[in-house]
Amino acid sequence: MSRRKATEFEGVRYRSHPSRKHGIKNDQYFSIRYRVDGKRVEEGLGWASKGMTAKKAALQLAELQEAHRKGTGEPVTLREKRKIARAKRGKQEKQGITFGDYFINTFIPQAVIEKPRETKDKKSHYEHWIKPVMGALPFPEIGVLELERVKTNMLTAGKAPRTIQYVFSTIRRVWNDAKLKGIVSEESPTRKIKLDRFDNKRARYFTHDEAEKFLTELKKRNGSLWDMALVSLQSGLRFSEIANLRYGDIDLKRNIIGIRDSKGGFSRYARMTEEVRNVFSRMEPGAREALIFHDADGMRIKRPSKIYMKVIDGLGFNNGVTDRRQRLTYHSLRHTYASWLVDRGVGLYDVQKLLGHKNSQLTERYSHLSDTRLDNDVREFEKGIKQARRGKVVAIGKR
Structure with a gap:
């Protein structure tokens, strides 16, 4: 490589290309040399054949030295300047993405x-x-x-x-x-953006009589679908959780079902009733990672069978019901599990854990089923009205 030579401008140097010509002279590569915080810096600018000149190099050097002298935050080296330019181009490219x-x-x-x-x-x-x-x-x-x-x-x-x-x-x-x-x-x-609020939560759940009729009719149609429905109704599993069950997830000794990567993004355990335990205990054991419930090709079932709705509609449970929140579906089985728990006096915290809800807010939808204390308060209020009408006024707070 040829030696760098000084130009008429202080701090600007060049080296000549050994063979390539630019005009009548060998092509020249210009660079600038200066000090930043006591350290000597030398940076290349470009070839004369690409438009660089000693004067342009001197102007670049003067700009950098002025930025360093003023300390305004502007780049004080070409390296910094190029880095900022690359970042700016990158930002512009990102901002152009539709x-x-x-x-x-x-x-x-x-x-x-x-x-x-x-x-x-x-x-x-x-x-x-x-x-x-x-x-x-x-x-x-x-x-x-x-x-x-x-x-x-x-x-x-x-x-x-x-x-x-x-x-x-x-x-x-x-x-x-x-x-x-x-x-x-x-x-x-x-x-x-203001959007209309909409309560999409299902309000209706199976009565015990409806559930019995549904399961009885379903068992006549398909035993495997009956198994899945019973597990949802009596253990509260989502359809996706049942479809993902492997033989290794069933613990008959402790009466628990391991649920991997549930909707909440974490693994949990569900409890078995005696009937649910019987569903799994009568099955032929399979490989630990084999699916318990699968389609004809042995693959994971993606959605509830249409047979569930055929049975529900055949029993007339949704006759005349237009509000989708009041219509019974396969997904009503899990909702029924939670509702029956609350009806039996199980606390909402325990219901939350049994359902695998990540927070109590999701379980609050069942709170109205457990408000027996409030019902009693209203009954006392009602007594006060009746007593007042009979001329026997009693303060509501005195019970």
């Missing part, structure tokens, strides 16, 4: 691995409602106006409040995921 690009290329591939059951719904939300309004927009260009358009389009199409909530939940989750990965820095604008 909601649709991120959803299709990053969010969905990740969701397929982590939560495959939700992927189909989220794709539908995007294709029908999100994409037409904001699929082609970069994140920084999406605000309240765009989200209000999504909401208006759905209301105009007659979509239920709960469906709108689901779509906005998808928008929020995609946005928060992008924020976590540094694609966007602002909070999701969904927080500024």
Whole structure:
């Protein structure tokens, strides 16, 4: 490599290319040499054939020295300057990523691995409602106006409040995921959109008579489906938890069922009644990791069989019922388990643990079933009214 030579500008040097010409001279590579906090720094700028000159190099050097002298926070070396420029370009590239690009290329591939059951719904939300309004927009260009358009389009199409909530939940989750990965820095604008509140919780549960009729009829149709229904009704397992059960999860000695990676994101144990224990004890033992309940191909069952609803409808349990919260379904079995527990005086904390709820808020939906003390208070209040009407006024607080 040729030696660097000084130029007419202090701190600016160059070296000549051994063979390549630029004009009549050998091509020259310019660099600047200076001190930062007592340390000598030398950094290259570029070739004359690419447009660099000694004068341009001197101007760059003067700019860096001025920044160092003033101490304004501006870069004082070319290395710092280039690093900032790269970061700026990276930020601009990220800010140019559209909601649709991120959803299709990053969010969905990740969701397929982590939560495959939700992927189909989220794709539908995007294709029908999100994409037409904001699929082609970069994140920084999406605000309240765009989200209000999504909401208006759905209301105009007659979509239920709960469906709108689901779509906005998808928008929020995609946005928060992008924020976590540094694609966007602002909070999701969904927080500024007012959505109608909707109570989607099922209110009705099987009576003992309905449950008996349901199980009796179901057993005539399919013994395996009967087993799954009984486990849900008498141990409170979700369908997904039953579908995931392996032979190694059943402990007949301690009467417990091991549930791996439940909906709450943690493993737990469920308790067996005598009837549930009989379901598992009469089964032929299988390999520890083999599925207990599976489809014809030996694979995991993805959703409850349609036979459950055929039996329920055949018994007329939902005749004349239009509110979906009042309709009995397979999922009502777990709800019935919890409701029967509360009816028998089991405390909500214990119900929470038996159901595998992550927090008490989910179990509070059953609190109205245990408010016998409040019922007694109202009865006392009622007595006071009746006594007053008979001319025998008694203070309500004196019992």
